[in-house]
Amino acid sequence: MIELELESLDQLFNSIDPAPFPEKDLDDDIDAFLVSWAREFPDAAPLKVIIHLRKLPRDAQPDELAEAALHHYFAYRADLADREFRQLLRRGRTSLAIGLGFLGACVGLSRVLAGLSSAPLSAIAQESLLIGGWVAMWRPLEILLYDWWPLRRTRHIYQKLAKAPVVVEIAPKAA
Numbered sequence: 403m404i405e406l407e408l409e410s411l412d413q414l415f416n417s418i419d420p421a422p423f424p425e426k427d428l429d430d431d432i433d434a435f436l437v438s439w440a441r442e443f444p445d446a447a448p449l450k451v452i453i454h455l456r457k458l459p460r461d462a463q464p465d466e467l468a469e470a471a472l473h474h475y476f477a478y479r480a481d482l483a484d485r486e487f488r489q490l491l492r493r494g495r496t497s498l499a500i501g502l503g504f505l506g507a508c509v510g511l512s513r514v515l516a517g518l519s520s521a522p523l524s525a526i527a528q529e530s531l532l533i534g535g536w537v538a539m540w541r542p543l544e545i546l547l548y549d550w551w552p553l554r555r556t557r558h559i560y561q562k563l564a565k566a567p568v569v570v571e572i573a574p575k576a577a
Contacts, residue, residue: 403450404439404566406432410457411464411570414471428475436472440559449566456573469568480560487553494545501539508535 408414416427428436440449453468512528512535 403452404436405452405454406435407454408456411453411455411468414453414468428471433475436563437556437559440563445558449562451563451566451568453568453570454573455570458572464570465568468570472566472568473564476560476564480557480564483553483557483560487550487557490545490550490553494542494549497542497545498539501542504538505535508532508538 406414414428414432416429436451443449451468451472453464455464508531512531515524515528515531518524
C-alpha cells in the first residue's frame, strides 16, 4: 500500500493545469512520491493507493475521481516511457549501423596501411585506426546492452500505478 495524506483532493493535481479533473496532471511532488514508493516494491507485488483526506470532498465520488485521474495520468506516463524506449532502440540501431560502417572503414584503412609500409609510424596509425573504430562502437553497444533497462523498469512502474486500486478515506473530523 502507498498512503497519501492530503488536506483535500485538489492537492493531488497540478494547480496550473487547466484540464478537467480526470485528465489533469498530478502535482509533481505527488508524482515523485508515488513513483519512488512504487519502486520500493518488488516487480510482481500488487500496489494499492490509499488517500487520506482531512476535508470533505466536493465530489460525491472521490474514489472514482481519484482512481480515474491516477490511472489516466500513469497510463499516459507509461505510454511516454514506451515511446522513449522505442526511440532509444531506434537510435541504438542507427548508431550500430554507423559504428559498424566506421569500424569497417577503420579496419580496411589499417590493412591498407599495413600493406604500404612497415615503418613504426605506420604501425601507430594502424593501431590508432583500430582503436578509433572500436571506440566508435562504444555508444551503440551501451545503448543496446544497458540503457534500455531503466526505461523498461520505469514503464513497468507506471503501468502498475495505472492499474492500482485507489481508495479515498475521509478523516473522522471531516466526516
